Amino acid sequence: MSRLSRENFLITGFVCIVFGASMSVAGLGPMAMTVGLFGVVFYIVGMTLGRQTGMSPEAVANWVPEGELLPDAGRFMFRVDVTLDEPVTSSILCGPCGQVTVEPGPKPTSFSCPACHRLLWDEEE
Secondary structure, eight states: OOHHHHHHHHHHHHHHHHHHHHHHHTTOHHHHHHHHHHHHHHHHHHHHSOOOOSOOHHHHHTOOOOOOOOOOSSSOOEEEEEOSSSSOEEEEEETTTOOEEEEESSOOSEEEOTTTOOEEEEOOO
């Protein structure tokens, strides 16, 4: 089960316990006991579910976006993803041809797509 279902069990259990307590104050004994006991069961099930973490460090380091064509918006588009953790790499998606290129280091100052040879950007320093 995913992390979302663990959180759902915990929240549902807490809400059922609170509703059961408020129903017992209102004098609805059998219904309050049923809702409260289900709340305790939901809460215990939620606590016993394992905690799932996100992606492994290897999966994060090897992530590359999928190649896809990007629509033209007055001129051709591109997308640059730069990792924040070491090793810093830049993945560049060329919109016209859908080619993904991975380069070491931060975003380069200029880049031409190796597949379609278009100059995607050129930043003068």
